[in-house]
Every structure is written in structure tokens, then in C-alpha cells.
Amino acid sequence: MRKAFIGNLTARARESKEFTLLVGDLGFGVVEEFSTEFPDLFLNVGVAEQNMTGMAAGISESGRRVFTYSIANFPTMRALEQIRNDVAYHGFPVTIVSVGAGLDYGTLGYSHFAVEDIAVMRSLPGMKVYSPADERELGTVMDEIFSSSGPSYLRLSKDSHAELPSLSGWIDASKPRKLLAGSSSTLILVTGTIGANVIEACRLISKEKLVTFDVYSLPQISPMLLEGVEWEKYNSVVTIEEHALTGGFGSAVLEYLSNSDLSLKVLRLGIDQPAKLPVGSAGFLREVAKLDPLSIYREVLNLALSIRED
Amino acid sequence: MKDLLTVARDARLVALKMVHKARAAHIGSSLSVIDILVAAYSFRISNPGSEVLLSKGHAAAGLYAVLNKFGEIPDSWVETYCEDGSKLGGHATKADIPGVVFSTGSLGHALPFAVGVSYRKKLAKESGHTIVVMSDGECDEGSNWEAALVAAHLGLNNLVAIIDRNRLQSFQDTEQTIRLDPLDLKWESFGWKVSELNGHDINLITETLMSPSPEKPHLIIANTVKGKGVSFMEGNNLWHYRSPNDLELEQAITELSRP
Numbered sequence A: 001m002r003k004a005f006i007g008n009l010t011a012r013a014r015e016s017k018e019f020t021l022l023v024g025d026l027g028f029g030v031v032e033e034f035s036t037e038f039p040d041l042f043l044n045v046g047v048a049e050q051n052m053t054g055m056a057a058g059i060s061e062s063g064r065r066v067f068t069y070s071i072a073n074f075p076t077m078r079a080l081e082q083i084r085n086d087v088a089y090h091g092f093p094v095t096i097v098s099v100g101a102g103l104d105y106g107t108l109g110y111s112h113f114a115v116e117d118i119a120v121m122r123s124l125p126g127m128k129v130y131s132p133a134d135e136r137e138l139g140t141v142m143d144e145i146f147s148s149s150g151p152s153y154l155r156l157s158k159d160s161h162a163e164l165p166s167l168s169g170w171i172d173a174s175k176p177r178k179l180l181a182g183s184s185s186t187l188i189l190v191t192g193t194i195g196a197n198v199i200e201a202c203r204l205i206s207k208e209k210l211v212t213f214d215v216y217s218l219p220q221i222s223p224m225l226l227e228g229v230e231w232e233k234y235n236s237v238v239t240i241e242e243h244a245l246t247g248g249f250g251s252a253v254l255e256y257l258s259n260s261d262l263s264l265k266v267l268r269l270g271i272d273q274p275a276k277l278p279v280g281s282a283g284f285l286r287e288v289a290k291l292d293p294l295s296i297y298r299e300v301l302n303l304a305l306s307i308r309e310d
Numbered sequence B: 001m002k003d004l005l006t007v008a009r010d011a012r013l014v015a016l017k018m019v020h021k022a023r024a025a026h027i028g029s030s031l032s033v034i035d036i037l038v039a040a041y042s043f044r045i046s047n048p049g050s051e052v053l054l055s056k057g058h059a060a061a062g063l064y065a066v067l068n069k070f071g072e073i074p075d076s077w078v079e080t081y082c083e084d085g086s087k088l089g090g091h092a093t094k095a096d097i098p099g100v101v102f103s104t105g106s107l108g109h110a111l112p113f114a115v116g117v118s119y120r121k122k123l124a125k126e127s128g129h130t131i132v133v134m135s136d137g138e139c140d141e142g143s144n145w146e147a148a149l150v151a152a153h154l155g156l157n158n159l160v161a162i163i164d165r166n167r168l169q170s171f172q173d174t175e176q177t178i179r180l181d182p183l184d185l186k187w188e189s190f191g192w193k194v195s196e197l198n199g200h201d202i203n204l205i206t207e208t209l210m211s212p213s214p215e216k217p218h219l220i221i222a223n224t225v226k227g228k229g230v231s232f233m234e235g236n237n238l239w240h241y242r243s244p245n246d247l248e249l250e251q252a253i254t255e256l257s258r259p
Helices: A002-014 A032-037 A049-060 A077-088 A117-121 A135-146 A195-209 A249-258 A282-288 A293-309 B004-022 B027-046 B057-069 B075-079 B110-123 B142-153 B183-189 B202-209 B246-257
Strands: A019-023 A042-044 A065-071 A094-099 A128-130 A152-156 A177-180 A186-190 A214-217 A220-222 A236-244 A265-271 B051-054 B130-135 B159-165 B193-198 B218-223
Touching (some): A049 A065, A117 A236, A177 A195, A220 A249, A236 A249, B004 B075, B004 B246, B027 B051, B027 B057, B027 B202, B051 B057, B110 B130, B193 B202
Parallel strands (some): A019 A042, A019 A065, A094 A152, A128 A152, A186 A236, B051 B130
Antiparallel strands (some): A128 A220
């Protein structure tokens, strides 16, 4: 999705939108379309993420939106105190962009698995956390970012992903996007490109077991706004994320539920021990982490059937 | 406004009283930086578009005292330093404090921020300098060196860093902690114009601020004494953490009030 992101920036720059893109010496072959046409809106600040983030805060003090851009954990973990103190605390309009959400850089090993970022970033004050599942969600997220004035974190997949199915009527990044409709009393919530695996799993369950689900994709994890979800229909919810189980999307849903009057059984699917994963392609690692369609199929079916029996 | 030397003297008195009342730390660090801050804020007045950032945020008492004497912060706020719910805490925090544009408290943050400000202003052809006041111990932090490299690479001649070189940090002398010298050569090799001067000579600091390089960021090494102005505090690292008791405050006031 990095190409779509740069394409989005380029289009806005052509409409004379004022903003700045800072990169930490990454984006080769991706950012040139933007940087050559708009050199005044772009700066490669080198392999120095703490300075990049501090600079972003300084540039944005004037009210200008600034993007910091790198891969995996570099724009986040490496500069976390700067994000916390200089950006989030001040409420500056800085968007931290990480390319390679989850296990996208799987062959490069743990240093490049972005699997704790949601947990960390959503704990920062006023930080909006976005995790688009496809380019359509990315488009609406970018609209949100450009019409807001505070800090945000944008978690992007490396490659382009086919558009997920959508039931009509949804155009707002801050609202849950209904992907599938069904009759099960188990609700499914997913964030990010792993949504494609969830769709495949649900189609399989529908075909083989004739059980159908309401599935929502959430491009915005924080603040978590679940307008439109008809909670009275459900007795359970499954959350799926390409992220560690601790503190991520599923935990955010747990927090949401505990702050409400709702009482549902929650099953969280995610990566159990990311540091123990081997190297490999994202597809392979998703299988190891039991986030492939078949594993999701088993887990969701188990839950739906066990609840039915209660 | 009074002459700058008197302003600095008065600011020292305010800082001492603040720290005494609040039983707060960092009086030594505040006293060493006051003359630098007086020069910097005076420059800010005569050079519109300029800003002063206190990167060594723990010298907040010194900063607030100077801002109080420049008429930016009222006496009533000063009275509440470090009290429950006060606008004025132990580190300069964003709370709409006039004269403070950036909250600090963790070292190594203001210089990168200032690089961003200076870069944007230079592109937009806006006037004014951004002055970052740092401590020497703070130069241990790597983020400063990232910023130093980038500032020089971008030729940010509208950026000034002033190091309060009092040669002491938490435990002991900076040179015994992590050797910084030759500090001037380090910054020079990074591509900065380096000036070195007596950090208690307000007029000289002001003059030096007026002579930036045409193409490089400017580093001013201001040689100072921690605890400057109070004889029993000068060069004594006990005063990094300790606050003066009633008797010590009285002695300090007597010394500073001598004509």
C-alpha cells in the first residue's frame, strides 16, 4: 500500500495541498514520484528517526501536517519518546507512517516484524491509530488525516492488496466497515489486510457449514468507534489482527466492551509469541501464527458452535 | 526595562526563592544558565520571529525567573512553583506559559525540534532565529548529534545552540562521566560555526548571537559556573539536587543584594 500512499500525497500536492514528507532514508523506488515533482515538500533526513520525529514536530508547530515515513518499527519504537513528548503531548499534526505492518517483512526477521506497534501507539495521548485493510480504506483514512489537526499513526502493508468486499453505505474511516452480513450470534471484527484471510475463512464456513457472520473491518483502531454495530444480535465476538495478542486490537475491543454494559464472550486471534516466529514470507508466517484462512476457519467455527451448544 | 545585569541578578533572587519554597532540585543548573537566558530572551525581543527553547528543561526555575523579570510570567504564578496543580512545574511544560513554545524535560529533544522549525522557516524565507539552550551533560544524548549532523547538512544559518558549559552533571564532572572535550572541535567537525565565550558575560553573548555564519548553524559554548552568583553553591555539585534551607537562602540573598 506504500505506492498508493505516495500516490495519494502526490495527488494532494498537485492540488496545492501544503504538507511535508520526511523519510528516514527509506522508500527507494517508491517516493521518487513525489520527491522529484515536489522537492520542497520532501526531505530525506537519513537514518535518524529520533531527529526525524523531533524535526517533524518542529515543522508542524506552524500548523502544517508532517508525515514521518519509514518501515517496520523504525518510525515508532526508535523514536517513541519523541512521538510521546514532542508530538502527542503537544497535539501536533504529525502522522507517523510505518510500511510493513505485521509480518510483511517476514524474511528479514524479528527486527522487522511490526507486531507491537498497535499496542504501543494506542497508549499515547490523542494519537489516532489507523490500520487500513485495502486501498479503499486508505483513501478514506487519508481524507480523515488531512481534515484533522492532531497526531496519528498509519500502519500500512508494503504491497498492494485487493479490495475487500463492502456492503454499501460506508465511506467514513472512523466507522466500522461491514464486509459481510450473516446470521450468527458471533460477531467478527478485524483490522488491516489480514481481513482478506478472514473473508476467505468465512466464505469457507458459509459454504461447508452454512453458518454466516457479520464481519466488520476497522480501519481506525483508536479511538475505537463502533457506531452501527448492532450489539444486541451477538453473544460473542472474535477479533483478528496481524499483531501480538498483548495490548493490540483485540485488547482495545476488550476495553471497549468493559466500558460498556455489554457482556459477550471474546476470542482474540493474533500472534501469540512473535519473538519465537521463524523467518519466511508473510504467507508462511501467517500460517505459523495461525492467521491463515484455515486456522481462522477452525477457531471461529469452534467458538460459534460451542456457544450454540451452551 | 532595567539593564540586563540587574535583570539577571533579580532573576537569580527569584529562582532561589522559588526553589527554596518548593524544596525543589536543580538550583545549580538554573543559576548557571540565567545569564544565557537573559541574553537569549533579549535577542528574541529585538529579533522578531525568534524563539528560545530550553532543552535543559530541568533549569525551569531559572527560565521562569527570567520570564518573570521580562514581564512574561506574573509573580502570582511564580509563587506556585511546583505546587499541586501549578502552571509552573519542575520542567517547562506546555501550559500556555508565555515565552515557552515547547515542553521539555527529557534531554536531547529541543535541538531536533529546532532543526524542524529552522528548516521550515528557511524554506518559507521567514526571519528570526531559533535559539536552543542546552546543557553540556545533555550532549551525551545521541539525538543531539543526529540533529547536529542534519542542521549542518541543511545549512541552517538561522539556528543557534548555546551550551551551558558548567562542566558538571549528575554525579561528577562531565569529563569524568563521558569525556566531551574537545567539544568545540566535535561540533566544528559536524559543520557548525563554533564560538566560545564566558557564559556569564551577557553583553558578549548578545553580541555573539548577532554574528551568525552565513551558511552554517551556530554553536556557542558558554563557559559557566554551576551555582553562579552564590559563593557556596559555585562549582559545588551538591546543588544539582539540594534546595537551600532558610539560612542558606538568606545568605544567598545577602550576597546577591550587595551592590
